[in-house]
Amino acid sequence: MNDLLFDVGYGHFLVLAAVLFLIGVAGVLIRRNALIILMSVELMLNAANMTLLTFSRMWGDQGALSAHTFALIVIGVAAAEASVGLAIVVAVFRGRRNVDVDKLTTLRH
């Protein structure tokens, strides 16, 4: 117990990332607001980044491209995704006056 509390190892970081990822998954599954869903996706991307950095710290950078660079690229992709997603939310809201994903069923039929 003392070890678990005071010897912070890689496992702690991995478990933290897993918990954050699961909270993001839960947000995507239970919330119906498109904005909250986008935020949960960002949360999952952050958890994946944390896992990348933890493994990089664990094994050292052995390949050509380090995990830090990879995480930076992931952040860039997340920024692009957030901007396009928010633009879609604005466009949908303009036409329908809500952003509830359960009510966007036009393409279903």
Added chain:
Amino acid sequence: MKFLAWLIAAALILCVAGIATPSLVHAQPVPTAERPAGQGGDAPHAIVTKTHPHDDIVESSGKGMAVLFWIFAAASIAGALFVVTRRNLIAAVMGMVGSFVGIAAVYMMLYAQFLAVIQMLVYAGAIMVLFVFVIMILNRPEDEPVAPTGRLGQVIGGAAILYLVARLAMILINVALPNKAVALASPAPIMLPGWGTVAAEPVGWGTVKAVGNDLFGPGLFPFEAISILLLVAVVGAIAIARPLHPDDGTDADPGIHP
């Protein structure tokens, strides 16, 4: 009032991170392997034996480090839970910012200093401001019941979550911690396009210099691709969010209604 409490909490966390940083950064953990002379360019696959830079324990196993880790882990998880549970969108964004601050501090503990700063700048600075802008444009702070799904959906969703948790737990149990005596390959020489091979020089771990050397060396193509992707995203966002008929003002795109 709740927002104010969250802002104060975020500022407090930031202060603690600032205090904690120097002692964390000081201990540079990675001894860079000295490349033997004469093996600079033509033997990129030469194995230079070096002991693994770090042990199981990330750093210093000190109680202060552990306490900081638990504080920031609790902050990030609490912020994430705040995002998932709040009805108020602005409160959710504030929880997200607190979560990002905690995550940035955790990055700092992983010696990813550059990534921690980028996390604060890009996520807590730019993306969250974008979210706040959109929330203000939509101007509907309170709405939405949580999860109006039927029994079947709850069963399927619960099963999916349980499966995901089980798989994650198995992966985490099976993670093989690196042996301390493992010999690693030496870092690959940096290839600059058009400049031949430059021998890898010892750089710090996770600093701007290290990430920059990597980003403009082997990571040059992804870097350029990201720039094009961001340009496409900007143009696409403008094209999507613009009203179809500029004269109509903000109301009623005829193209969206069936």
